[in-house]
Amino acid sequence: MKRPGLTWTVVITAWLSTIVWLLALSATARAATGASWEYAPAQAPPPPAGVAPSPFPTNVGTVGDIEFWAPDEGLLITGGTNFVPAGLYAYDGVSWHQLSTVCGSAEGRIAFASQDEWWTISDQRPGLALAVSGGSYLYDAVSLCHFVNGQVVGSYALPVDQTDSYPQMDAAACAGPDDCWFAGGFSGTTGGAFHLYWNGQALTEVDNTDEAHAVASMAVDGSQIYEGVTIAPTDVYSPSENPNAPALIHSIVTDDQADPFHDVLLADNACSGFCPTLPEYGTTSSGAAVTPDELSGFQLSSDGGESGDPATPAQVWALATPATESSPAHPLVLRYTNSDDSWNQIVGAPDLSWPAGQAPAAIAAVPGQNAAWVTLQDDGSNTAEVEQLSSGDGGTSWSVGSEQHLGPDQGVGDLGAAGPITCPAANDCWLATSQGWLFHYTDGTQLSQSSDPVFNGGIGVITYRPPDDGVPNVPGLSQPVDDSLANQAPPVQLAPVPGRRRKARPGPVATDEKVELIRGTDTIDVAFKLSATARVQLVASRRVAVRAAKAGKRRTPRKSATRLVVVARSRVQILRKGKHSIRLTLDPKRWPTSLKLNAARLESAPKKTAKARFR
């Protein structure tokens, strides 16, 4: 008897085998092809209230820097677009999303001090600039923000366009929470380096007294901070410097407070015999030697320190490009490895260079590999172009990989020239184009979402930047509170002097008196107001002439002797505080010449027995 269930089992088993085989084949193919660049744009900022989220990604504007603490915890700083506000974006292993709408900059830098603590070189808040001589560049990358646990805990800036203003800063690095450096250079004829140092408690400006060359970039190798400097034609050399071979890279030794900027001798320790220090600048097409000031400052990239794992063999890459388009210099790439404590010149040697028309722009060391990614700039190109420098024999010989065009290769078109690039791990790199679109070099490994709320969006969007000294404090239009006596000594308390004290005299108890004659009668009405309970009587008097007999008794007789005679009086009343009136009927034949309202204040309210007399 046929068993249909068995037939179905065979069919299902065959299908499952086929699926498993196809999956295995797919994985094999993936491993064979290795990692590749993928289009990985950022999420749009959160929608406003009442608006549905959008499935569309966005470009984040010009990105100043991309830095990673771990492959699933990264940050980028952007100058924003008309739609995306300037600020920071965070990567949590799954996607890039908005982290901060403050402290952004298209020229900004990020320096991790620890997992949840970092610094940014940011644009200054637009404020009052006296006699602005230029454009908005006055505000670009001239202030600092200090982020701790998802908050901006410090903002540092000075008013722009002043003699003591911060210049634009191009480099930032931290060897720990209490050892961060920020640097740049003064523009114009003065030139020179500018450094700010954070010791964990305060930010101070540090001068490089020996060498005054602008700082182009910084990198951390384990706990050691390196800085690359730019040699400008207008720079002033100290007596100890050799203008033909100035130190292009410094190490910062924080403990050496007298001179923390130490020259790094770029020596190839593997070289035997007479070996000049690096770099070899080469010669121009006419055979003349290239001078140091015809190169830009060294862009540094390290694969050690950013991940916080000092056990990783560190390598530091340094890239210098021609200072100007007309410069006869060639691009130079140096590489330092701490395993043999030696520098090597990778590019610039006669056998390895880029073709004419191509200029490297940025470099990113690949952790754990003898490799680095280099971004290229083609004149007028709107495509991000990258190449990989790698060595298959442990660093003895080097080759340049095939040029890749990010955007067209992914089928999304030209999305801007290459911008910042960084590699948090092997086969894991990120690149931002000039328009702010992101590309991810990955081997397909799916990272789990970071559990840190600072990176996975758990803390929301940071919108507050504390005040700093960058915006002058202008008093408001309203009068300030008069605190001129706030700091004076308290008044001296004099001891009371014994003696008779004059008792304060109370004012009149009856006021606002008004007298009216009631029409058609001989009665007057006197209205008044009492300020307290009082005994009141209205007295009407008439002035009359005295008799002569009495007048003659005086030694000095008056010219006209008169006296007041009471012609009418009201009864005595006790009245409460308030308005009252008293009427008094008069005799027309003895009409008074004066009225007097006698009101005597009562110290205490009368007793109940007198209540009946109250009106």
Add this chain to the structure above:
Amino acid sequence: MSARRYERRLRETFSPGAAVTLYDAQIVLGDRWRAAERALDQLVLQGELVRLAPRLWVRLGADPDPYKVGARITFPYAFACATALALHGRGEPPDAEIVIASPEQFATFAHAGVVYRHAGFWVPDDVIQIRARTSPKLAAWFASSAAGLARSHVAVSGQREHVWVTDLPRTLRDCLAEPASAGQDERVAAFDLGLA
């Protein structure tokens, strides 16, 4: 960027029948809302878009997916009553009406034979997110509905489109409270008994 480039980019991004919010257009253009709204209104004048709600447009040329339109009118939202019943696979969709519960009210409007109506059944704890294509009955209805909707609408819904919908107990309570939104009373009663 010029206005013509903005219009061209919107045309390239949104295919006929697509629901476009002002926020979508802002993202695509990377510009402020005034510029995005100006470009959208220009396409309305050219007869390529129609404005359905203050912040919602639809590209003409094809009938839109009603769930995509309903999901983009406001936020937060949840399909409710008969619309939710159909998404739960518990009933036949009503005749071309999409009922949407949300804290923000909107005026009822109709497009392509479908009426979009606000219902005040908003209880944020009683909404869930499901895929719009979970109901085979719904797909069959859209394929054969007298509303004139083509099968392609359901196919568009199935492109990993998730929508918010009131959960089943809340849906039944809402339908009992307002039977007119649930279609036939007998069906609601039957579901109520079935659950009990």
